[in-house]
Amino acid sequence: MEMIYMEARLFKKMMDRFDAFVNKANAVCGKSNMKGIES
16 A cells, blocks of 8 residues: 555656646747747
């Protein structure tokens, strides 16, 4: 049971990092897209 709990926590941490990475990538893409539309 402990192992499953640890795995779940590790998995959640990885997913949180992935979400943060996706959000950053979307923010960067959004900024560059806005610049492209403006110019």
